[in-house]
Amino acid sequence: xxxxxxxxxxxxxxxxxxxxxxxxxxxxxxxxxxxxxxxxxxxxxxxxxxxxxxxxxxxxxxxxxxxxxxxxxxxxxxxxxxxxxxxxxxxxxxxxxxxxxxxxxxxxxxxxxxxxxxxxxxxxxxxxxxxxxxxxxxxxxxxxxxxxxxxxxxxxxxxxxxxxxxxxxxxxxxxxxxxxxxxxxxxxxxxxxxxxxxxxxxxxxxxxxxxxxxxxxxxxxxxxxxxxxxxxxxxxxxxxxxxxxxxxxxxxxxxxxxxxxxxxxxxxxxxxxxxxxxxxxxxxxxxxxxxxxxxxxxxxxxxxxxxxxxxx
Amino acid sequence: xxxxxxxxxxxxxxxxxxxxxxxxxxxxxxxxxxxxxxxxxxxxxxxxxxxxxxxxxxxxxxxxxxxxxxxxxxxxxxxxxxxxxxxxxxxxxxxxxxxxxxxxxxxxxxxxxxxxxxxxxxxxxxxxxxxxxxxxxxxxxxxxxxxxxxxxxx
Numbered sequence: 462x463x464x465x466x467x468x469x470x471x472x473x474x475x476x477x478x479x480x481x482x483x484x485x486x487x488x489x490x491x492x493x494x495x496x497x498x499x500x501x502x503x504x505x506x507x508x509x510x511x512x513x514x515x516x517x518x519x520x521x522x523x524x525x526x527x528x529x530x531x532x533x534x535x536x537x538x539x540x541x542x543x544x545x546x547x548x549x550x551x552x553x554x555x556x557x558x559x560x561x562x563x564x565x566x567x568x569x570x571x572x573x574x575x576x577x578x579x580x581x582x583x584x585x586x587x588x589x590x591x592x593x594x595x596x597x598x599x600x601x602x603x604x605x606x607x608x609x610x611x612x613x614x615x616x617x618x619x620x621x622x623x624x625x626x627x628x629x630x631x632x633x634x635x636x637x638x639x640x641x642x643x644x645x646x647x648x649x650x651x652x653x654x655x656x657x658x659x660x661x662x663x664x665x666x667x668x669x670x671x672x673x674x675x676x677x678x679x680x681x682x683x684x685x686x687x688x689x690x691x692x693x694x695x696x697x698x699x700x701x702x703x704x705x706x707x708x709x710x711x712x713x714x715x716x717x718x719x720x721x722x723x724x725x726x727x728x729x730x731x732x733x734x735x736x737x738x739x740x741x742x743x744x745x746x747x748x749x750x751x752x753x754x755x756x757x758x759x760x761x762x763x764x765x766x767x768x769x770x771x772x773x
Numbered sequence: 774x775x776x777x778x779x780x781x782x783x784x785x786x787x788x789x790x791x792x793x794x795x796x797x798x799x800x801x802x803x804x805x806x807x808x809x810x811x812x813x814x815x816x817x818x819x820x821x822x823x824x825x826x827x828x829x830x831x832x833x834x835x836x837x838x839x840x841x842x843x844x845x846x847x848x849x850x851x852x853x854x855x856x857x858x859x860x861x862x863x864x865x866x867x868x869x870x871x872x873x874x875x876x877x878x879x880x881x882x883x884x885x886x887x888x889x890x891x892x893x894x895x896x897x898x899x900x901x902x903x904x905x906x907x908x909x910x911x912x913x914x915x916x917x918x919x920x921x922x923x924x925x926x927x
Contacts (some may be wrong), residue, residue, distance in 0.1 A: 573887070574892045576887065577915065580890075597915055598916075
């Protein structure tokens with residue numbers, strides 16, 4: 462079946478803006494990109510410039526976008542430390558976006574405020590990709606998470622997926638839940654009561670997704686096909702004492718993995734602190750580095766279909 | 774002026790009668806309209822008036838002020854069942870039912886302090902109405918579902 466490219470020239474502000482068909486189009490495009498030799502994909506971004514603006518730290522998201530753009534024959538410019546830009550002098554987001562819009566063909570934005578990418582998309586003539594907006598969304602992370610599940614488990618439907626950690630402030634969680642609502646999955650949300658998912662942020666999918674909320678991981682983990690671990694994010698807590706109370710609540714180590722399904726897959730958007738023991742890294746259950754690798758390829762696919770109407 | 778209870782407070786020669794306000798919401802309506810008495814208009818407020826259509830209602834009569842559509846939009850989210858009567862020469866010159874708009878711009882703040890609309894200058898805060906019957910609201914920018922009781926004016 463030939464799918465229509467609904468991504469050409471479009472912003473990627475929220476995963477809510479894309480249908481299951483759109484997501485599967487991206488997954489299929491990612492498959493195609495992965496099969497191409499370097500010189501075969503270097504036409505997709507040739508002569509084009511990606512502009513990134515990161516108001517918050519990033520390792521994987523920024524580097525994977527840069528690496529993806531380079532693999533497509535394009536170049537990247539940007540701001541990854543606002544101290545060395547006019548942002549430090551008080552320049553507004555609006556003006557920063559307007560200027561980057563003049564110098565680039567596509568803009569990747571990470572910003573601490575919820576809704577920042579939607580606002581940037583109103584201002585920019587070129588497409589905006591949301592690389593994290595406050596605790597609201599991180600849509601490309603969710604797309605690569607879904608792609609990772611698809612590739613590693615062979616399907617997304619009929620899986621039991623546990624999401625553990627900071628579900629209140631974790632922006633990847635909200636994008637992932639809205640992405641998962643397109644599939645038949647059982648979801649366990651495991652968090653301390655103070656970090657449970659914000660009900661108002663899943664209002665639109667509350668009746669479309671099968672969610673159970675838990676505080677303890679030990680029993681639930683036995684049922685899971687996928688365990689998605691998130692970091693408890695110190696930087697998002699208004700009160701550091703509250704952070705101290707909940708940090709280290711969950712720890713994935715060899716012991717807790719003894720009673721899990723043999724084909725359990727452990728994911729993490731990274732960076733991790735101590736929520737996953739480094740001793741787990743060599744387990745076949747640990748797929749978080751593969752997940753990061755899929756990230757570059759899925760983002761290359763996204764850039765390809767945003768910049769090219771009919772790349773294949 | 775069909776309901777006899779409106780005569781509980783005196784008829785006005787000209788101005789606006791806001792009728793069928795949800796009970797106990799009259800003061801919220803006044804606040805939303807920025808009416809605090811300093812304007813000098815005579816304002817009469819009746820609370821918990823028995824109503825034939827609903828059990829109780831509030832009524833506000835504002836003399837010598839004709840509410841405009843923009844004002845009506847403000848009331849829509851506080852008391853969507855209210856009706857507006859424009860009075861001229863003691864007669865109803867215009868009867869207007871409030872219609873809940875698709876969205877409301879530059880009147881209410883998003884209650885999410887981390888929303889870009891509360892942190893960047895020159896953004897017009899926009900509240901989108903998802904459900905006009907049950908009044909379900911969402912911020913256009915941060916997408917948070919908003920409790921109507923958390924709405925604050927800009």
